Amino acid sequence: MTPLAAATQLLEVVSATLAAPAFLGWANQCRAWLQNRRAPSVMQPYFVLRKLLHKDVVLADNASSLFRAAPYVVFGTMVVAAAIIPSMGTGLPMSAAADGIALVGLLATARMFLSLAAMDVGTAFGTLGARREMMVGFLAEPALLMILFVAALLSGTTSLPLIAEGLSSHALGLYPSLAFTAVAFVLVLLAENARIPIDNPSTHLELTMIHEAMLLEYSGRHLALMEWAAALKLFNYACIGFALFVPWGAGNEASGPLGLLLAVPLLAIKLVVAGAALALIETLSAKLRVFRAPEFLATAFLLAVLGLLVHLLLGA
Amino acid sequence: MSLQRWWERAESLPGRAAGGRLVVHGGEWLQVATDAAAAGAQLLSLWVTPTVDGAGMAHVALLIDGAVLLLEQMVAAGERYRGLQQLFPAAARMQRAAADLCGIRCDAPDQRPWLRHTAWSAVEAPLACPPATRPASGAAIDDYAFVRVAGDGVHEIAVGPVHAGIIEPGHFRFSVVGEKVLRLEQRLGYLHKGVELRFTELEPCDAHRLAARICGDSTVAYSWAYCQAVEAIAGVQVPLRAVWLRGVCLELERIQNHVGDLGALGNDAGFAFGLAQLARLKEELLRATEVAFGQRYLMDVVVPGGVSVDPASAALAALVIEIGRIAVRVRELRRIYDDHSGVRDRFAGAGVVLPELARQLGLTGLAGRASLQAADLRVDAPWAPYHVLGPVVAVRRDGDVAARVAVRFDEVDESCRLVAAFLSDLPDGATSCTVTLPAAGRHGLGLIEGWRGPVLVALQTTAAGRIQRCHVHDPSWQNWPVLEHAIVGNIVPDFPLINKSFNLSYSGHDL
Numbered sequence: 001m002t003p004l005a006a007a008t009q010l011l012e013v014v015s016a017t018l019a020a021p022a023f024l025g026w027a028n029q030c031r032a033w034l035q036n037r038r039a040p041s042v043m044q045p046y047f048v049l050r051k052l053l054h055k056d057v058v059l060a061d062n063a064s065s066l067f068r069a070a071p072y073v074v075f076g077t078m079v080v081a082a083a084i085i086p087s088m089g090t091g092l093p094m095s096a097a098a099d100g101i102a103l104v105g106l107l108a109t110a111r112m113f114l115s116l117a118a119m120d121v122g123t124a125f126g127t128l129g130a131r132r133e134m135m136v137g138f139l140a141e142p143a144l145l146m147i148l149f150v151a152a153l154l155s156g157t158t159s160l161p162l163i164a165e166g167l168s169s170h171a172l173g174l175y176p177s178l179a180f181t182a183v184a185f186v187l188v189l190l191a192e193n194a195r196i197p198i199d200n201p202s203t204h205l206e207l208t209m210i211h212e213a214m215l216l217e218y219s220g221r222h223l224a225l226m227e228w229a230a231a232l233k234l235f236n237y238a239c240i241g242f243a244l245f246v247p248w249g250a251g252n253e254a255s256g257p258l259g260l261l262l263a264v265p266l267l268a269i270k271l272v273v274a275g276a277a278l279a280l281i282e283t284l285s286a287k288l289r290v291f292r293a294p295e296f297l298a299t300a301f302l303l304a305v306l307g308l309l310v311h312l313l314l315g316a
Numbered sequence: 317m318s319l320q321r322w323w324e325r326a327e328s329l330p331g332r333a334a335g336g337r338l339v340v341h342g343g344e345w346l347q348v349a350t351d352a353a354a355a356g357a358q359l360l361s362l363w364v365t366p367t368v369d370g371a372g373m374a375h376v377a378l379l380i381d382g383a384v385l386l387l388e389q390m391v392a393a394g395e396r397y398r399g400l401q402q403l404f405p406a407a408a409r410m411q412r413a414a415a416d417l418c419g420i421r422c423d424a425p426d427q428r429p430w431l432r433h434t435a436w437s438a439v440e441a442p443l444a445c446p447p448a449t450r451p452a453s454g455a456a457i458d459d460y461a462f463v464r465v466a467g468d469g470v471h472e473i474a475v476g477p478v479h480a481g482i483i484e485p486g487h488f489r490f491s492v493v494g495e496k497v498l499r500l501e502q503r504l505g506y507l508h509k510g511v512e513l514r515f516t517e518l519e520p521c522d523a524h525r526l527a528a529r530i531c532g533d534s535t536v537a538y539s540w541a542y543c544q545a546v547e548a549i550a551g552v553q554v555p556l557r558a559v560w561l562r563g564v565c566l567e568l569e570r571i572q573n574h575v576g577d578l579g580a581l582g583n584d585a586g587f588a589f590g591l592a593q594l595a596r597l598k599e600e601l602l603r604a605t606e607v608a609f610g611q612r613y614l615m616d617v618v619v620p621g622g623v624s625v626d627p628a629s630a631a632l633a634a635l636v637i638e639i640g641r642i643a644v645r646v647r648e649l650r651r652i653y654d655d656h657s658g659v660r661d662r663f664a665g666a667g668v669v670l671p672e673l674a675r676q677l678g679l680t681g682l683a684g685r686a687s688l689q690a691a692d693l694r695v696d697a698p699w700a701p702y703h704v705l706g707p708v709v710a711v712r713r714d715g716d717v718a719a720r721v722a723v724r725f726d727e728v729d730e731s732c733r734l735v736a737a738f739l740s741d742l743p744d745g746a747t748s749c750t751v752t753l754p755a756a757g758r759h760g761l762g763l764i765e766g767w768r769g770p771v772l773v774a775l776q777t778t779a780a781g782r783i784q785r786c787h788v789h790d791p792s793w794q795n796w797p798v799l800e801h802a803i804v805g806n807i808v809p810d811f812p813l814i815n816k817s818f819n820l821s822y823s824g825h826d827l
Contacts, residue, residue, distance in 0.1 A: 031588075034589075035588050035589050035591075035592040036592050036593065036596070037592050124472070124473040124474060124475075125473075128473065128808070196586050197586065197658065200586045202588070203586075204479075204480050204481025204482075204483075205480070205481065205584060205812040206475065206479065206480040206481075207473075207475060207808050207809055207811050207812055208584075208809040208812055209480075212480075216480065283588070283589055285586070285587075285658050286582075286585045286586045286587040286656060286658030286659045286661075286662055287585060287586025287587075287658070287662070288586075288658065288661075289661070289662065289807065289809070289810065290495055290807060290809050291495070291807060292661075
């Protein structure tokens with residue numbers, strides 16, 4: 001492991017963990033602006049986290065150790081995921097341990113713990129949320145895998161940094177197959193991160209919730225970790241998107257420390273654009289009925305398959 | 317016509333051209349109700365007045381072709397009166413509430429409490445014996461017998477009375493299979509605060525302030541209905557200018573609520589843009605209202621004998637301009653709602669109440685008009701100033717959320733027109749007159765089409781001219797049970813949207 005690789009690895013994990021709430025705050029700010037509202041500060045998610053970390057934890061009497069462990073597992077999984085996604089540099093030592101398929105598995109692990117914990121206390125809403133989350137999850141996972149397969153076929157590897165490296169070296173040539181998968185990826189991102197049109201992160205209506213319903217029993221530092229993990233998940237998804245569809249600008253061994261330094265502002269720009277785009281999509285759409293979610297995610301899967309076919313048939 | 321013989325026996329109601337009060341005995345009670353139901357009567361309210369030693373008087377107010385029939389029957393101690401739930405399904409809960417408050421029961425099979433939780437016990441009746449003589453209730457755990465639904469994969473979701481958002485308390489028990497709702501049962505009464513008992517402790521000419529606070533979003537409708545009852549007993553003629561200004565207030569209240577609810581409906585469909593825009597328009601309207609009337613929500617503007625404020629003509633002119641502007645903006649937003657495929661998809665086909673079911677269950681007011689029940693007191697039983705300037709009643713037949721939204725949009729437009737029309741020929745003169753109640757036991761009735769539907773106030777004075785009994789009735793009584801039907805077959809996450817499209821009152825219902 002070269003010192004540069006170690007530095008890249010460390011920088012990525014630390015900056016992803018620390019910057020994730022700001023990305024969420026930025027998306028929320030854009031959303032408020034687009035609705036002609038006065039926006040909360042970009043720092044708002046940090047204020048919320050600080051508040052929650054200062055509060056005592058209130059636990060249900062029948063909460064098991066799984067319920068208490070889940071926030072740490074979910075948060076930890078998201079940090080590990082951040083370590084294998086090439087957001088700033090492609091020379092990631094950790095990425096040898098886990099490729100894109102393992103990443104999908106990591107995200108599934110987090111989902112499983114979150115859902116189990118939601119059902120642990122036995123309230124109607126937790127179970128309701130967990131059930132809906134599993135429905136969204138089992139439809140979104142195949143679509144995400146299919147998206148990764150297209151990229152893997154294009155670059156001949158399943159390792160995310162190598163995919164990013166391979167795709168960025170292909171000059172500025174556009175792959176038609178990637179265009180299909182990019183749309184599919186946006187749909188999966190919206191569904192997986194509990195955004196409109198699948199879920200409404202700002203709703204107070206407990207009967208309509210998916211992700212929030214699973215967190216209703218959490219409080220204090222547990223809730224803080226869960227909220228932080230959700231922000232980190234959104235950040236990770238954005239970075240997966242960058243790695244697959246706009247991989248240019250990530251530092252590598254060849255570009256040296258300067259490349260890594262340049263990658264930081266470039267990532268910030270990408271995030272700013274992505275956050276604004278996310279807010280725009282959310283403002284323009286209404287929430288779908290729960291039973292429209294399968295159609296929505298089936299569309300994502302279909303687009304990913306189309307991407308794959310385009311690649312196999314046209315070789316592009 | 318069999319109803320005619322009953323009308324002939326009825327004595328006239330003070331202050332009402334059409335309608336009457338009929339005191340009956342024995343089997344006539346059910347006979348009159350049956351004849352009225354056959355003639356297409358609409359149940360306005362059912363209540364009981366306890367008299368002495370466990371006896372009481374049962375009352376039912378029916379609306380038949382624009383005329384109010386107030387039917388009354390003595391119920392002796394220990395006796396039960398005949399329940400009307402077979403003729404008017406909405407009567408079931410009113411009868412249960414009357415039993416809770418007065419201790420006088422009917423013969424209906426469902427004898428579960430309705431308004432009573434644990435604040436008093438089953439043998440007590442707050443309206444029958446005043447609190448001083450009432451034994452302390454041993455508050456036990458509220459054990460309410462919900463109807464169970466059995467079957468493979470059926471389970472219950474219990475929601476409320478404490479919700480995740482800041483909303484009113486009500487308990488909803490869903491029986492579901494997966495996401496599909498098989499049955500919904502409501503449990504209300506959490507906001508019971510003894511309003512009807514409190515009325516008896518107040519001076520009749522002060523109690524309009526209590527009436528105005530029963531249900532904050534319908535304060536004009538309630539205080540007007542109360543004042544109508546008081547003025548009927550006193551036999552006074554309210555100055556024309558005051559009547560016209562009351563009409564303006566009632567329509568402003570309708571616009572405020574519809575605009576606010578339309579935004580909230582957008583938000584519940586995940587379309588926060590609608591909420592942001594319509595909430596802003598509502599706020600602008602509230603500010604214009606405050607400039608003209610000195611009150612954002614028009615509380616205590618309607619007082620016995622007239623109105624408490626006489627707005628300056630400049631302020632009213634500004635209000636008309638503001639209303640015109642709001643009407644235009646709301647029409648623009650309506651186009652956005654109509655054109656947005658996502659919003660349309662959520663609204664259309666959700667929470668359908670078919671016209672036939674609406675008729676059977678007596679769905680009333682705004683929700684009724686969305687299910688082809690073209691009833692509107694402003695047209696059917698017009699009172700001043702609506703006998704001069706009436707609205708065009710907005711009616712839809714689909715009975716879904718989209719229909720209720722469409723009716724609201726239509727009514728905003730129509731109310732904006734009415735406000736401008738009222739203000740354009742606002743009579744000059746005084747805005748109030750003195751009201752003195754005669755020292756005699758009298759009955760007065762107030763009936764106003766609020767934004768939700770007909771609000772009824774039945775006032776009875778003692779021989780000393782004080783309040784003997786004041787019964788207030790919110791249209792939510794008729795519409796809450798229909799909501800239980802509207803949700804059946806829909807999915808659980810659509811309930812908040814369907815609920816919001818009715819937007820029924822908790823406070824006005826629980827009293």
